[in-house]
Amino acid sequence: MSEKKSLGEKLTAMACPIPISEHPSVLMAHGGGGRLTQMLIERIFVPSFDNAPLRELHDGARLDVAGARLAFSTDSFVIRPIFFPGGDIGSLAVHGTVNDLAMCGARPLALSSALILEEGLPMEDLWRVVRSMEAAARAVGVPIVTGDTKVVEHGKGDGVYVNVSGIGVVPAGIDISPRKAVPGDVIIVSGEIAVHGIAILSLREGLEFETTLESDTAPLHEMVSALLAEAGDAVHVLRDPTRGGVASVLHEIAGQARVGIRISEEAIPVAEEVRGACEILGLDPLYVANEGKMIAIVAKEEADRALAVLRTNALGRFAAVIGEVVAEHPGDVVLRSRVGGLRVVDLLTGEQLPRIC
């Protein structure tokens, strides 16, 4: 027995055989938007590429070029299935990058399209995806001005992967950054959460369940423009809570702005059908992916006006105040449960896995 060893010695002697934070290989959870994704960013990408715009860790970078303020963003899409109720990988990719630009307060100017195709992909499918990208870009009013195509061997891809990059221009007087959240600010979500993630999950093999849910993928730039026109510099932070869901985005903001975030479970809009699916599957809607939704952190005095503007937009008709920024517990997100108890909303370690019973 090791009674002579001190506790410290015991602790150092017994590293976990599989330290989840020090994986020898990439896991799916590294792309899940939770703690492992954050570790990749903090330990590999930021130290390697280190520069001022990157360090902002926003949805896109802001660049000052010849007197103009530009926003630049890129996003890759590997969704399966590639066609789903409410959209497809093409429209999703265009909306994703348009929204990343919008979250910088930018008006999108131009997009690129990079496709990685798997040998054997039906030409019909490629045609559908490309037409969908074109239609989505046209609806947004942004041209796709450059592109690239690569083909990988059969079995080495998943039909089609899409990358869309984009640039936009940030209007004068607009300064949106996750670091601008200050105590007293109000947190608004633009609609019902977790719809996209549950709609996609319902199509997965082994999990098929009947639902009328459709993905809510949509471009947010017009709603953002209207919000900025009305509430202007009262809008401190905009983020679209895609992978990792609302919980992960709020956690990131709390960390970057060194503020505390308080939310109320009761106030978070979740559609009945989504809540039902989450209850049955053992998932927390706060961590489920969204598309076509945003979180706005707004100065308290302008919160009513901001909410009113969002609600006049079709994409924001269920907008709601879900919480506030506080000075206490910087870096932590705390939720008041429906029965009045408090708990911390942390980043997920891995992917959200359903519980056994």
Place this chain on the structure above:
Amino acid sequence: MKFVDEYRNLDDAQKMLGAIGRKVRRPWTLMEICGGQTHTLIKFGIDRMLPAEITLVHGPGCPVCVTPLVEIDRALAIAQRPEVIFTSFGDMLRVPGSTTDLLHVKAAGGDVRMVYSPLDAVNLARKNPDRQVVFFGVGFETTAPAIAMAVFEASRTGLSNFSVLSSHVLVPPAMEAILSSPSNRVQGFLAAGHVCTVMGFWQYEPIAAQYRIPIVVTGFEPLDLLQGILMTVSALEEDRFGVENQYVRSVTRTGNTRAQELLAQVFEVCDRPWRGIGVIPKSGYRLAPAYAAFDAASRFRVTAVTADEPEVCIAGRILQGLDKPDACPAFGTACTPEKPLGAPMVSSEGACSAYHRYGRGLAHLKAEVSR
């Protein structure tokens, strides 16, 4: 949402808390058996809203936590075989064995799939006749009928490429083991509502009588738990013992007799080692001789290496209700969900994981709740 919102109502919760506060006079230590109940208590912050006289300790009802390391190593050995499609509940995929876990086996090319039901695995076997489909089933009396049904179906239809690696444990022997321990501090139980939905609660009556202890069959929603606590505390304050049923909307004394018949047909009761606790007599299920052909461990002849549990990990004491997770010197420092030393930190139903995930140890929360 119907059948959910009525059990998460703030006003009713406050009323129930008030009733508990008026009832309680002396300090009591209660144990909730099931990890799902622990999860609800911590997720909704209920334990911290209770009067100071009531201490809740968390029971052994976390299937992942009590599955011995050797079973997980067996699963990993089978999952690495090229002819195998290895299926399990999502929660099992992340549990580390001695050298790796199922997610890493998957990353290295193993065909590991999450399913929601063992019958999905049976369907996978039908669709893939050239592959061996294995279902890794762990759990209590709650999940056992679904595994039994899958084995029964596979047997009935002559499905030769399906097998199960089954590690099922039973609640009543574990409760007896806890109560008969000289260091026991549990004075009342919240029994696991879902286990009782299947098995009924008649099995608990002799335990309650022998140890003169109240056992309240309790559900999983916040108001279920508050009511279960009120019923247990009332019995203790009034010096009553016996079994009571809070979860009447789901549980009867006899339980689901069809499920029990199926369990008796497919399984037989055996002695079973519990991770962190040791062997408990007659506390597990193994496949009955008539169904032994569906046992994956013998089909793939897996011999497993046993690995020692980390010495500092007090998982055994936590699973028996002797300590709370934040009493462990490694909690939140050497042992976190990213780097777990013991199973209760890995499984989302594990008490350590629930404490960590929902931010136990943050002083400001404690201060605010007590205001």
